[in-house]
Amino acid sequence: GVYSFEDSPFIMEILTQLRDKNTDSIEFRKGLVKLGRYMGYELTKTMEVEKVKVETPLEETEGIIVKDRRNVVIITVLRAAIPLMEGLIKVFEHARVGIVSAVRGKAPEFKIEMDYVKIPQIKPEDTVIVADPMIATGSTLTRVLGEVKKYGEPKRTIVLGVLAAPEGISKIKSEFPDVEIFVAKIDRELDHKGYILPGLGDAGDRAFG
Ligand code: HSX
Numbered sequence: 097g098v099y100s101f102e103d104s105p106f107i108m109e110i111l112t113q114l115r116d117k118n119t120d121s122i123e124f125r126k127g128l129v130k131l132g133r134y135m136g137y138e139l140t141k142t143m144e145v146e147k148v149k150v151e152t153p154l155e156e157t158e159g160i161i162v163k164d165r166r167n168v169v170i171i172t173v174l175r176a177a178i179p180l181m182e183g184l185i186k187v188f189e190h191a192r193v194g195i196v197s198a199v200r201g202k203a204p205e206f207k208i209e210m211d212y213v214k215i216p217q218i219k220p221e222d223t224v225i226v227a228d229p230m231i232a233t234g235s236t237l238t239r240v241l242g243e244v245k246k247y248g249e250p251k252r253t254i255v256l257g258v259l260a261a262p263e264g265i266s267k268i269k270s271e272f273p274d275v276e277i278f279v280a281k282i283d284r285e286l287d288h289k290g291y292i293l294p295g296l297g298d299a300g301d302r303a304f305g
Pocket residue numbers: 173174175176177198200206228229230231232233234235236237264290299300
C-alpha cells in the first residue's frame with residue numbers, strides 16, 4: 097500500500113517549513129530530523145505489539161511492547177536521508193543501519209551510480225525502512241531496493257520519504273509490489289529535469305549546502 101500523512105497537521109506544518117525557500121539549512125535539517133521522528137512514531141502504529149505483565153510499585157498490571165520496534169534495519173540513502181535517519185533512530189533506537197550512496201544522472205535516462213553500499217544482514221523478523229526524503233522518478237529507490245534484497249528476506253520492507261511524485265510511486269509499485277510506501281505527501285508532478293513540483297527543491301543541497 098501507499099500511505100501519506102496528509103491528515104497529520106503537525107507533519108504538514110513541518111513540511112510547510114521545509115518547502116519554504118526562506119528556510120535556512122539549520123532549520124531545514126532540524127525539520128528533517130523532526131519528520132524522521134514523527135513519521136517513525138506514526139509507523140509504530142502499524143507494528144505488531146505483544147502483551148506483557150508489568151509490576152508498578154503497587155501492583156501487577158498489563159502493558160505492551162512494540163515487538164517490531166526492536167527489529168528494524170534503516171537504510172540511509174546519502175545524502176539527504178542522514179537527518180531523516182537521525183529522527184528515525186529516536187523511535188527505533190535498536191536499529192541496525194545500512195548506508196548506500198546513490199547519485200542520479202541527468203534526464204532522460206536518470207542512470208544511478210551506486211558507489212558505496214554497506215548493509216547489515218537482514219533477518220526474517222526485521223522491518224527494513226529505506227529512508228530517502230525525495231521519491232522523484234523512483235530510479236534511485238528501485239535501484240536501492242534491488243540491492244537491499246541481496247541481504248536477506250525481511251518481514252516487511254518500507255520506503256519512507258517526505259515527498260513523492262506519482263511517477264516514482266508507480267515505478268516502485270510495479271517493480272516491488274510488496275514494498276509499503278509511507279510519505280508525508282504525494283506532490284503534483286515531475287518537471288522535465290526530474291524535480292518534484294511543487295516540491296521543496298534539492299533536499300541534499302538545502303540540508304548540507
Ligand atoms: C535526490 O534524488 C533524492 O534525495 C533521491 O536520492 C533522488 C530521488 O530521485 P529519483 O531517483 O526518485 O528520481 O537526491
